[in-house]
Each structure stands twice: as C-alpha cells, then as structure tokens.
Amino acid sequence: MTSPTFVIAGKLTREYILPPLGNPLLDSPGGNLLYAAGGLAVWDANANAGLLGRVSEDYPQAWLRDLEKRGFDIRGIITLHGSQNIDLRSFIAYTDSNERSQSNAVTHFARRQLPFPKALLGYLPVDEARKDPREPDAASPAALDVPKYFRDVRHVHLCPFDFVSQSQMVNLFKGGSNQTVSLDPAPGYMTTSFWRDLRLVLQGVTVFQPSEDEVRALFWGETNDLWEMAQQVSQYGPQIIVIKRGALGQLVFDAAGNHRYEVPAYSSRLADPTGAGDAFCGGYLAGFQKTNDPLMAAIHGSVSASLKIEGSGPFYPLEVLPGLAEARLHTLQEMAREI
16 A cells, blocks of 8 residues: 555544634534644645544544545544544634633523534533543544554654653654654643653654643743743754744744744734644645755745634635745745744
C-alpha cells in the first residue's frame, strides 16, 4: 500500500456551533483533526494526507466518504463498537464579545431565539481541567491504531489530545528517519507541575506549537518573556517553537540559527474562529514540507488560519476565491520580520 505524504492525528466531533456571524452549524463534521486537514489542503488541493482518529458507531458514513472524495486517506480512522462507544458531540457558542462558551447550551440557544436541537439533549461538556492528563481518552487516536504504511511518513502533525496518547504517538513516529513531528499540546497538561513529563516527550518533537496562554501556564511564576520560554523548550529537543497568539499573530523561534521571527495575523473578517489554531498547524505542515523553512511555514499557517476565521466548518478555507491564499502569502511575507 502506498504511504501518504502527511499524517495528521487528532479528534473527530459532531459539532454544534453558534458562531459570531452566520448560521448555526447543527450536527456537522468537526474536530481538530478536520480543521488541521482543511488548513493543510489550502496549499494542496490533492493533499495526500493520512488521517488518524476515532469515531463512534453512529458517526455518519457519508462524512467519511466525503473525506475520501477530498483525497484524504482515512484508513487510520477507527470505528469503536459496543462498550467502547464514545459521545462525539461538541457544543461551542460565541458571546457578543466573541468569547467562547462550551456550557449552558440551552441558554445560548434561547438567547438567540433558536429551537434547541433534540440531538443535544443530555449533552454535558467535558471539563478538561478536571481530567487526569495521564488518563488516556477513548476518543483520542492511539498508536496501536496507526497503519504500518503511515509509520515512515516524513511530515506528521499531532493535534491536541490526551498526554498519554500523544506521547505514544511521538514515540512511534520519532523512530522514522528524517521525520518532522509537530506537536500542538493539549491545555490540560500545560502546567508547571507537568513540565518534567513533557520534557521527555519533547525529545521526539521537531516543531512545538503551543498557544500563548498554554506556554505562559507552563512557565507560570518563572518568566514573562515568551522568547525565553521558547529557548528553554528548545533545550529539550524541538528545533522550532511556534507560539500562537491569535489576533497578534505568531512568534517563531528557530533554535538552529537562533532566529526569532514575528509573523502578524492577516487582517480578515471574523465570522467563526473555531479551529483557527488547528488550521494554522495544518498550513504550517504543508508550508514546511514545501519550503523546509520555519518562517515560510508559519506564513503558510497564518494564511490558512486567516481563511478559516472568515467562515464556518473545517473546509471553509477551500471554498474561497482561487489565488486568494497565494495573494495573502505574499502580503504576509512583506510584513513578517526577524527581531
């Protein structure tokens, strides 16, 4: 069997989103796996990416067929049966100030004068803060699920999921020769108390891509300097640290040459920010495979994120005008700077 060019591992969900602008999404395909895949596909319409994830028995088969039609390799998406079955529902509402809420679904629907969907009855948001980061999550992709022909793929991205499953994935892929493994950490384990455990996993990571909030939580009480944080992380393995800062863009630390770059966010219309960070990581992986340049990869990622926030759903970035991504790429190239 032929191996894909990329592998992305992450979570799949059935999304219920009340976005800042536009129509609600009620039971539509989502999850960080798909948002990263959409961000990657911006740069290659026929992106040969293998997807690793898990779905429940009732996950619509039409959604999986759609992924195949888009050119994704879904042989790494496992269906759980019987007692292993998982609840894939995910609810997100945005307030008037664009703050994200994942609880009180009934209230949010009532506030917008929308009927409450029966499919959301009984839904309870997962409290990530209360979960033990050392406990594997049944909804996370597992190293044992990875097809053999995915294992030597050179460009791999791990979306946020539980620490145990992520660390096993890193161990699986770091054995490959000349592999690039990028890791987007889950916020639940980005704490000072978990730093020692995380350092062991970072030895197998090429690109580490936390958000600003996550990296600040990791170094809480130690330093307020983001560059200092990036430099400390790089001492444990990652050659490239990308700190995602939302509307402020990204900071990129290239340890090999001790380069520090600032990439601004492209100014675009905010309709739905869901999945923008994942779209960035997918775009980064595509850009890095294409250019082998940490800065250019971040600019590719920034463009993918800018397209994502202008509409809803993981594949909205693929519906924009032809040539728009390239035009934004050139604009951001002019704006990015080394400091």
